[in-house]
Amino acid sequence: MNRALRLIGRRAISSIPVLLIVVIGTFFLLELASGDAVDAYLVSIGGGDAALIEHLRQSYGLDQSALTRLWIYVSSLARLDLGWSVAFNRPIAGLILERLPNTLYLMGSATALAFVFGTALGILAGARPGSLGDRLLSIGSLALYAVPSFWLGLVLSVVFAVQLRWLPTSGIETIASGKQGLERALDIIRHLVLPVSALAMIYLALFLRLMRAGMAEIWRLDFVRAARAKGLTRARIVLRHVARNALLPVITMLGLQAASMLGGSVVIESVFAIPGFGRLAQEAVSARDAPLLMGIIVVSAVLVIVVNMLIDLVYAVLDPRVGASEAAS
């Protein structure tokens, strides 16, 4: 456990420069985009005269140079202050805390589902590479992977919400329902079924194919032959020897996926009107709200770093070699 703590500590320190690079990169990328927060606001209010525009630029702090604004942002970030959103006219920390849980529910359940079913089906396909079952699963998963997520979301919504009316079309919970406790939790789950399914079905293919490919390769290795020669049952060979070894790259992918899923939820959040992180990021970009976007990116980066630390720990459990090399270095 001591070793694990040291690992975490080292990762945490090395992630600070990463965060700084992310912040500065985001700032300048948004600086490069044409138009600023005042331009975006003027569009939404139908325009204003020159004096109003100048007043707005001043009150948004946009009359200062880019470097000054970046310095102000970074120094307040160092005090763990995420700043003020001009697009929403609210503190950014509050906005993020409000939206983050919705995205975590969505992404967490979608990733878990995709991982569990993807890996299980991958084992099924990889148990007998080249068999009919393997081919069907591979083709089916490829087809799902090729489907755009917004389309899948809309189709699910039309079938299950509009036609059959089993589930709600959109939202995170029933509006102004006054539901509390367990009732409210069930309500949120009902609302999440369609968006989570849409996301999970697409990412499932990734895990399935990776698992299957890994297993197909491992079947050819010597230790599998040795296991066979020992007279082990096929089920035991598949699960204990082949699948376990093929799982390592899949776990790596899980860590990488956590990052891309945070971004990949934008479309699903829009289609299902879920007030989440992805939609907030999209709104921050179109409103040219640099501090908000940087706040979102910083929090996302922290999340990804944390997930990857956990992945490293899981690795250490699954593969004894990982821990050993870390300890030696």
Place this chain on the structure above:
Amino acid sequence: MTSLSRRSLLQGVGVLLASTALPAFSFAQALPTGGRLVVAADSEPRNLNPAIVASNGVFFVASKVIEPLAEADFEAEGGLVPRLAIAWEGSDDGLSATFKLRQGVTWHDGQPFTAADVAFSALEVWKPLQNLGRIVFANLESVDTPDDYTAVFNFSKPTPFQLLRNALPVVTSVLPRHLYEGTNIAENPANTQLVGTGPFRFAEYKPGEYYRLARNETYWGEGLPHLDEIIYRVLPDRAAAAGALEAEEIQLAAFSAVPLADLARIAQVPGIEVISRGYEGLTYQLVVEINHRRQELSNLEVRRAIAHAIDKQYVVDTIFLGYATAATGIVPHNAPEFYNPEVPQYEFDIAKANALLDAAGYPRGDNGIRFSLKLLPAPYFNETRQFGDYLRQALAEIGIDAQLVNNDSAAHQKAVYTDHDFDLAVAPPVFRGDPAISTTILIRSGTPAGVSFSNQGGYESAELDSLIDRAAETVDTEERTQLYNELQVRAGEQLPLINVAEWGFITVARDTVLNVGNNPRWAVSNWADTAVQQ
């Protein structure tokens, strides 16, 4: 208030006043009371205060909570019905305007509404802070309140009463003085937690999810409102709005939240109605903005050729699927007070357009191209983007090679209105009841760079400028209207910009929602008489 007292008051002030509130009351008896109306909202305005931000996105929610002095109406004389004012009159010299205010009105927090609220709103909010009020009330000097229910606006320069009257529904949302006085108005918490006199109170806002308005039990309108609750559900995706309507999760989607392409299908769904009434006072104009700094485009014959190359009827039929009207000039058909049909027209004629360009000295090169242009369609509507694609093809027919540049809102705003980095742009300005508010700014020269939705194309005409300036100060309604008639003719001849089409939005609603679209600014009016059949 009885009709008798109103009539005696009419005589007392000697004023134009419309009394269509009467049929509304008798009508009211038959309508069901109670219930919740759930509507789709596609955006969440940063500042929800309609006295500061006079825009349709804000009014859609805020007009139910905060009321103007008067509201637009289909039948009333002068097109206005009373709200917080019951009578209004301008002086002959245009230097003052008198408003008689409604008695017995209370704010949602229980305080009485008086002329002091109107004076405060006019001087401290509409004139200095509001995007449109800054134009209309530019010369407002003081507001006298001889008694609690009279407000006299005094202007330093003649301000046409015709302009004030036309602007009333949009620029006169009254704020409670007792909550704003002595505070930083732009940052006041009441800008998001609205307090007004309207038929609904602002109850709750969950960002990203919904706004909830609840019935104002002490509303001044007798027997109003009918609804218990209005909920605006935030649905950013347009396909989601259509789905939610079909699944009966929402009952109404205004402002064409259901895309035009879906209307034919959704109209077939039992229980769903497609309604185009109720946007007559919110006419959007499809306009080609021209950068006159570009040498070819400063040539009038070239501009005329471009006008001849655009098939307006095709645009109406194909892009707007018939939900629009071909434009004839800078003032839309929906403004009968000002609309002048007798302006130069440029019928669709490719041969004529080509001939004009040849004669102007821009022959086709070896590749068939006369010259290239940069074309920036505004990204705000599907239709403006689609028209950009159409215009590119239409220009290709006459040998002009248009390069499409697609930007998002903020980038488009900067490219066109600040950097002037365009040759042609597609814009959707709104006609706001009077040419002085929304139309002349598209033509008058001298607007500094950065001011959006204005003449940033470098067009300068001493003749048109002087017409505009004279109209701005002409107090006599007939004379003023005459000047705008002439402006329409001159603009038609000179083509500072090209008007292509005019459109209103579409409401899609369940047939259980009653009184939808019953005034020219319905979506942004107070919905006091809107009801839901249980």
